[in-house]
Amino acid sequence: xxxxxxxxxxxxxxxxxxxxxxxxxxxxxxxxxxxxxxxxxxxxxxxxxxxxxxxxxxxxxxxxxxxxxxxxxxxxxxxxxxxxxxxxxxxxxxxxxxxxxxxxxxxxxxxxxxxxxxxxxxxxxxxxxxxxxxxxxxxxxxxxxxxxxxxxxxxxxxxxxxxxxxxxxxxxxxxxxxxxxxxxxxxxxxxxxxxxxxxxxxxxxxxxxxxxxxxxxxxxxxxxxxxxxxxxxxxxxxxxxxxxxxxxxxxxxxxxxxxxxxxxxxxxxxxxxxxxxxxxxxxxxxxxxxxxxxxxxxxxxxxxxxxxxxxxxxxxxxxxxxxxxxxxxxxxxxxxxxxxxxxxxxxxxxxxxxxxxxx
Numbered sequence: 062x063x064x065x066x067x068x069x070x071x072x073x074x075x076x077x078x079x080x081x082x083x084x085x086x087x088x089x090x091x092x093x094x095x096x097x098x099x100x101x102x103x104x105x106x107x108x109x110x111x112x113x114x115x116x117x118x119x120x121x122x123x124x125x126x127x128x129x130x131x132x133x134x135x136x137x138x139x140x141x142x143x144x145x146x147x148x149x150x151x152x153x154x155x156x157x158x159x160x161x162x163x164x165x166x167x168x169x170x171x172x173x174x175x176x177x178x179x180x181x182x183x184x185x186x187x188x189x190x191x192x193x194x195x196x197x198x199x200x201x202x203x204x205x206x207x208x209x210x211x212x213x214x215x216x217x218x219x220x221x222x223x224x225x226x227x228x229x230x231x232x233x234x235x236x237x238x239x240x241x242x243x244x245x246x247x248x249x250x251x252x253x254x255x256x257x258x259x260x261x262x263x264x265x266x267x268x269x270x271x272x273x274x275x276x277x278x279x280x281x282x283x284x285x286x287x288x289x290x291x292x293x294x295x296x297x298x299x300x301x302x303x304x305x306x307x308x309x310x311x312x313x314x315x316x317x318x319x320x321x322x323x324x325x326x327x328x329x330x331x332x333x334x335x336x337x338x339x340x341x342x343x344x345x346x347x348x349x350x351x352x353x354x355x356x357x358x359x360x361x362x363x364x365x366x367x368x369x370x371x372x373x374x375x376x377x378x379x380x381x382x383x384x385x386x387x388x389x390x391x392x393x394x395x396x397x398x399x400x401x402x403x404x405x406x407x408x409x410x411x412x413x414x415x416x417x418x419x420x
Contacts, residue, residue, distance in 0.1 A: 247311020290380020
């Protein structure tokens with residue numbers, strides 16, 4: 062005979078109530094995140110972007126906005142593939158640390174060890190290249206860059222393009238963001254590993270951590286789910302300027318998705334690619350020759366959201382912008398990818414991180 066158990070019923074009511082409160086709270090946070098994103102990504106029929114929030118390695122927010130392709134009127138999907146721009150530097154830096162862990166190089170090695178003819182290469186170390194403190198001329202600031210922007214360049218040709226330019230300062234004297242340094246790092250990866258940069262990243266990172274929809278960028282390759290890039294002009298949107306990806310090379314030529322980038326972040330957290338000692342090098346801050354500290358590790362800006370430590374990096378390449386923020390103390394990862402260089406996810410992503418921190 063059925064017996065009424067009031068205590069069990071009460072427990073079920075309490076659990077149901079708690080679940081409803083939790084669901085309501087999550088919906089409120091979703092709405093707040095939507096509002097932040099729509100301050101910038103507010104055109105339903107314009108280029109858009111994808112945004113993700115993860116806590117402890119699990120997705121808690123994932124949405125797409127706008128169009129992935131204007132000509133075909135294709136809505137953006139959370140699975141779309143975006144060009145990352147300078148978020149590529151994260152992969153280049155970790156690849157260098159992987160080779161150091163294998164005993165094939167040291168971050169203290171001078172550039173001359175790998176390129177004997179590089180000007181003042183005995184004074185510039187891999188560490189200087191990783192931390193943007195080398196003083197080498199940034200090729201993106203050279204007036205002659207348009208001359209090569211659409212040419213197919215080997216890494217050696219790229220290095221020859223900028224290596225004889227006057228330096229901006231002596232190694233270690235100053236922090237100044239520098240793409241040339243990361244091109245040099247890509248070439249060192251090739252020299253030391255015996256593989257192309259593209260193959261090294263694909264085999265040793267993408268395949269190892271399950272980044273199945275990440276690539277070295279190409280305009281010729283058919284890439285399923287590709288989001289197309291755009292510029293905004295006074296008269297409307299135009300397709301992004303075509304460049305040769307051999308020019309930004311290891312400083313800015315990778316493509317990925319929201320999901321794949323979470324796999325990347327989770328792999329970093331669990332020491333799948335490098336051990337704890339090498340990882341610490343990536344996420345430490347360093348000092349200049351005069352002892353002054355600067356907020357950059359190896360491939361990441363080391364900052365704060367309020368007073369909470371964060372690791373951040375963005376990217377910008379014709380037609381695309383990207384931004385990722387990781388808060389290690391709370392294991393929060395926020396990522397924004399945009400397919401118009403008119404819409405930056407940088408401030409949006411940081412504002413979302415602030416919201417998630419307090420909710």
